[in-house]
Amino acid sequence: MDAERGESSPHGGDGRLRRRAFLVGGGLTALGLGGVALAMGPDGFRDAYARVVCGGVPDPPAVRPGERRQSRVENRAVIVALPPAPQGRVPVVIMFPEGAESARAALDLYSADRYLAASGGRFAVAAIDDWPSADVVGTVLPHLETQGFDTRKVGLLGWAAGGAEALRLAAQLGSGRVAAVAAASPAVTAARAPLRDLVDIPVWLGCGERDDRAPQTETMLKGLKALGAATEGGISSGCQDTAYRVRVLPEQFAFFSRHL
Structure with a gap:
């Protein structure tokens, strides 16, 4: 029970992370980003979640810059x-x-x-x-x-x-x-x-x-x-x-x- 709740067990932290990843992953899947995040692993979850919450870096203007x-x-x-x-x-x-x-x-x-x-x-x-x-x-x-x-x-x-x-x-x-x-x-x-x-x-x-x-x-x-x-x-x-x-x-x- 402790291991499942992630409280007394030495594996509790991993349990919390797994549940958090599941919840975040579900939200990302609903937004169409779950497959990409799953393919990329934990870093993929973080990056995809950041894009949802914070927005992505826009493409620069398609203009010729100066010297x-x-x-x-x-x-x-x-x-x-x-x-x-x-x-x-x-x-x-x-x-x-x-x-x-x-x-x-x-x-x-x-x-x-x-x-x-x-x-x-x-x-x-x-x-x-x-x-x-x-x-x-x-x-x-x-x-x-x-x-x-x-x-x-x-x-x-x-x-x-x-x-x-x-x-x-x-x-x-x-x-x-x-x-x-x-x-x-x-x-x-x-x-x-x-x-x-x-x-x-x-x-x-x-x-x-x-x-x-x-x-x-x-x-x-x-x-x-x-x-x-x-x-x-x-x-x-x-x-x-x-x-x-x-x-x-x-x-x-x-x-x-x-x-x-």
């Missing part, structure tokens, strides 16, 4: 995705992904160059290797200027830890240097967010409703609105994952197009 330019500063790669047919010195949005993803992976994983081309935005998107240890203000921005980009006023874009960094850097530089900032599920509490220093900067702030950062993101949005800040974004369907971040890229790039 990519790669250079190095402080022995780290800087990769810039340009809009198609750029004219003159285009402004730049600095992208801060979650953690220390490489510059190439940050662009490839999210297809930022294709979303940029589809948006019609007249700005470039720059990704930096290991951004947490990079001196963005002291070395990266001057480097981009020498590469022919307009860095007088930049955009800042990040998610999770990168979203917190985008907000922090925007507050540090102020509206004289930052045209707009966008953060998806930023890893910062409302109490620690530099809200008062962001009042004069257009802010896009968003989060997936199944992300545990949704309440604090909503509190930050309300706080910014109460201070009179120009805000966009909000809480929408999704989780704290690549699928959500890719889904909101078109909205974020349209936001930057209006302010850069």
Whole structure:
């Protein structure tokens, strides 16, 4: 009996997992995903369940992206995705992904160059290797200027830890240097967010409703609105994952197009 209930038996944990897999598997079968999940095993169940709950990663736009330019500063790669047919010195949005993803992976994983081309935005998107240890203000921005980009006023874009960094850097530089900032599920509490220093900067702030950062993101949005800040974004369907971040890229790039 204990083994069946999964309480006293050393095999109880396995019993609970089997029952949970059966219940989840039944739900997935009803949605037409059970066969795929069964064929893939436990990881298949997890992935299929995540697609149902959180939504899948959308296919990137079927457009021809602009040129990519790669250079190095402080022995780290800087990769810039340009809009198609750029004219003159285009402004730049600095992208801060979650953690220390490489510059190439940050662009490839999210297809930022294709979303940029589809948006019609007249700005470039720059990704930096290991951004947490990079001196963005002291070395990266001057480097981009020498590469022919307009860095007088930049955009800042990040998610999770990168979203917190985008907000922090925007507050540090102020509206004289930052045209707009966008953060998806930023890893910062409302109490620690530099809200008062962001009042004069257009802010896009968003989060997936199944992300545990949704309440604090909503509190930050309300706080910014109460201070009179120009805000966009909000809480929408999704989780704290690549699928959500890719889904909101078109909205974020349209936001930057209006302010850069």
